[in-house]
Amino acid sequence: xxxxxxxVDGARTPFLKARGGPGPFTPVDLAVQAGRPLLTRQPxxxxxxxxxxxxxxxVIADEMNPARVAALRLGLGADQVAFTVQxxxxxxxxxxxxxxxxxxxxxxxxVLAGGAEALxxxxxxxREDAVKWYARMAxxxxxxxxxxxxxxxxxxxxxxLIGLERGLxxxxxxxxxxxxxxxxxxxxxxxxxxxxxxxxASHKRLARAQAEGWLEIEPAFARDGTVYDHDDGVRPDSNTxxxxxLKPAFERPHGKxxxxxxxxxxxGASWVILASEAAVEAHGLTPLARIVxxxxxxxxxxxxxxxxxxxxTEILGRRDMTREDIGLWEINEAFAAQVLxxxxxxxxxxxxxxxxxxxxxxxxxxxxxxNVDGGAIALGHPVGTSGNxxxxxxxxxxxxxxTKHGIATxxxxxxxGGAMLLEAA
Numbered sequence: 001x002x003x004x005x006x007x008v009d010g011a012r013t014p015f016l017k018a019r020g021g022p023g024p025f026t027p028v029d030l031a032v033q034a035g036r037p038l039l040t041r042q043p044x045x046x047x048x049x050x051x052x053x054x055x056x057x058x059v060i061a062d063e064m065n066p067a068r069v070a071a072l073r074l075g076l077g078a079d080q081v082a083f084t085v086q087x088x089x090x091x092x093x094x095x096x097x098x099x100x101x102x103x104x105x106x107x108x109x110x111v112l113a114g115g116a117e118a119l120x121x122x123x124x125x126x127r128e129d130a131v132k133w134y135a136r137m138a139x140x141x142x143x144x145x146x147x148x149x150x151x152x153x154x155x156x157x158x159x160x161l162i163g164l165e166r167g168l169x170x171x172x173x174x175x176x177x178x179x180x181x182x183x184x185x186x187x188x189x190x191x192x193x194x195x196x197x198x199x200x201a202s203h204k205r206l207a208r209a210q211a212e213g214w215l216e217i218e219p220a221f222a223r224d225g226t227v228y229d230h231d232d233g234v235r236p237d238s239n240t241x242x243x244x245x246l247k248p249a250f251e252r253p254h255g256k257x258x259x260x261x262x263x264x265x266x267x268g269a270s271w272v273i274l275a276s277e278a279a280v281e282a283h284g285l286t287p288l289a290r291i292v293x294x295x296x297x298x299x300x301x302x303x304x305x306x307x308x309x310x311x312x313t314e315i316l317g318r319r320d321m322t323r324e325d326i327g328l329w330e331i332n333e334a335f336a337a338q339v340l341x342x343x344x345x346x347x348x349x350x351x352x353x354x355x356x357x358x359x360x361x362x363x364x365x366x367x368x369x370x371n372v373d374g375g376a377i378a379l380g381h382p383v384g385t386s387g388n389x390x391x392x393x394x395x396x397x398x399x400x401x402x403t404k405h406g407i408a409t410x411x412x413x414x415x416x417g418g419a420m421l422l423e424a425a
Contacts, residue, residue, distance in 0.1 A: 004277050005103045006287035006425055007096075010392040011038040012270035013220045015380040017233040018120035023267045024222040027056050027384070028063045030269035031070040031116040033220040038271055039074060039112075044283045046075060050108040052082035053098050055091025055115035056384040058122050058167070059084065066116060076112075086384070089332065089410055090296070090418040091115055092270060093387025097294045097420065099274045109279040114271035115389070117382035121267075122167070124160035133157060164265070170414060173302040177334065177413055178250040178257045184305045184341035185256040188348070192256045195336040196243040199261035199377045201367070202333060206374025207236035214373055216396055231379040233264045261336040266380025270388040272395075287425035289395040289406075293319060297417045305338035307417020308409035309345045313356050315407070315421050323363045327403030330390040332410035333375035342411075343370075372397060386410065391420055398424055 013034045016023055025033065031054060039046070054067035063069050071082040085094045092115025099111030126134070133153065140146040169176040175183070184190070209215055210230055219229040238260075248255030249262065275285055295318075297310035308331050316322065323346075331339050345351045346362035356362065373393065376386060390408040398406045402424075409419035 002104045003106055005100045005291045006275050006277070006280055007289050007291065007392070007395050007422070008273050008275045008280065008285040008287050009038060009042065010270065010272035010288070010395070011216055011218045012389055012392065013268050014217055014228045015231045015233065015266045015268035015382060016228055017380055018265040018267065021120065023118060023120035024226065024228070025118060025220060025267060026060055026063060026121055027058070027116040027118045027269070028066045028069045028073065030118060030220070030267060031066065031114060031271070032073045034114070034218055034269045034271050035070065035074045035112070037218045038273070042273070043285070044110070046077055046080070048279070048283070049076060049080065049110050049112050051099065051102060052076065052080060052112045053085060053095040053114070054082070055085050055095045055388060056117060057086055057088060057091055058117060058119060058164070058383070060118070060121055060123070070116070087416065088413040089334070089381070089383050090387050090412040090416060091384040092389065093391060093408070093410065093418045093420060096272060096274065096388060096391055097418070100291045100294065103274055103276045109276045111274045112271060113274055113388070114269060115385035115387060116269035117384040118267040119164060119265045119382055122162070122164035125163045125166065126160055127156060129154070130157035168413065170301045170304070173300070175302055176250065178262060180302055180304050181257050181335035181338045182251045182255050183302055185337040187303070188341045188344035190256060190337045190340045190344065193240070194340055195256050195261040196240045198336040198340060199243060200238045200240055202371065202374045202377040203235050203238040205372065206231065206234045206378035209373035210234065214400065216392055233266060233380045234374070234378045256337050257335055261377065263334050263376035263381035266382045268380065268382040268385050268389070270385050270392055272388060272392050289398055289422040290425050292421040292423045294418070294420045299415050299417070301415035304413060304415045305334065305341055305411045306345055307411040307415070308419060309342050309356070309417070311417040311419035312407050312409045313358070313362060315419055319421065321405070323365065326405050326407050327369060328372065328394060328397055328401065328406040329365055329370045330375070330394045330406070330408040331371060332381065332386050332390055333371065333377045334381060334411055336377060338411060387418060391422070395422055398422060
């Protein structure tokens with residue numbers, strides 16, 4: 001027997017676009033900014049939280065195990081167990097999934113699960129030749145040897161590499177994430193015009209959600225007093241004419257992925273509170289949604305963008321559900337071409353038969369049910385956070401739109417996919 005698990009509350013910071021230098025917040029800063037108001041409004045105290053789990057990919061040197069650092073800064077006590085999880089783009093969802101399984105099996109009652117990422121703080125990395133030179137210099141035994149090494153120094157030793165750029169390149173396929181989206185665009189015939197049109201819709205949907213107050217944002221306060229209260233990457237005036245003028249980012253001259261139809265490099269954090277049925281009753285909590293199931297899938301890294309197709313289809317098959325049973329979908333918008341390729345794959349009878357093991361095409365997911373309030377193209381993709389954000393937003397959107405079932409899913413760098421099925425509580 002397993003126990004039901006509920007999402008009872010959640011909050012996130014605004015997603016702040018990286019602008020050429022370290023932003024105002026580190027990953028833990030962001031986690032604290034989102035966590036304080038969330039925990040303050042709960043009817044239970046810190047002692048009721050059994051575990052803190054935080055997804056984070058680019059952990060900075062001053063915040064090893066950011067989950068633990070955040071838990072202490074949030075005042076959860078020295079005896080609070082907290083650990084960090086990392087599965088690239090799925091890290092924020094992995095934190096929820098791990099907490100869900102602990103509660104489901106009966107070992108925990110309340111879990112704080114989140115994701116935090118400050119991509120603007122991604123480190124600069126020395127070239128390997130430079131690292132070896134510095135090592136030899138440190139080991140030099142005398143002044144003559146150090147002088148000889150100084151004569152061997154090269155100008156490029158002082159030109160660091162951007163760690164984020166290396167991190168977004170798959171070491172197995174040797175393709176960066178944008179190039180994997182180009183592979184899918186070619187495979188499924190996704191046009192540049194279709195990708196740009198999708199991107200425009202993402203911005204307009206997010207702008208509407210901001211105006212209507214549909215987002216689960218808590219303001220973030222910087223040390224200099226600046227208040228950040230909205231996702232600042234949104235461009236409400238975005239249009240296909242302007243996007244058509246952008247050059248391809250990865251495959252010139254004919255590539256389909258541009259800075260305008262790809263997710264933005266962004267900082268942000270998100271938390272959800274998970275609770276057992278017993279905890280809901282004991283503390284008088286009001287669930288947003290129940291977690292029904294979750295699934296992780298793997299595939300060739302060069303087509304990592306199809307991960308959502310595999311894991312979401314697996315969940316529905318296991319639950320004897322169909323596409324029509326899902327009222328809302330959140331597919332993380334790594335790239336417009338990638339999302340559109342997932343939709344195309346589900347409509348391709350050969351793909352569905354050969355890869356998914358279905359008797360016929362899965363079918364069409366209408367845009368009226370997909371990312372209804374915009375996505376990462378408009379608000380950004382802080383890698384360790386996005387999986388958490390899409391689950392939280394799906395739960396809130398389901399309640400607002402009175403939808404019974406929803407799926408949040410994402411592609412994951414390295415050739416993985418994650419999905420979570422929610423049911424209205």
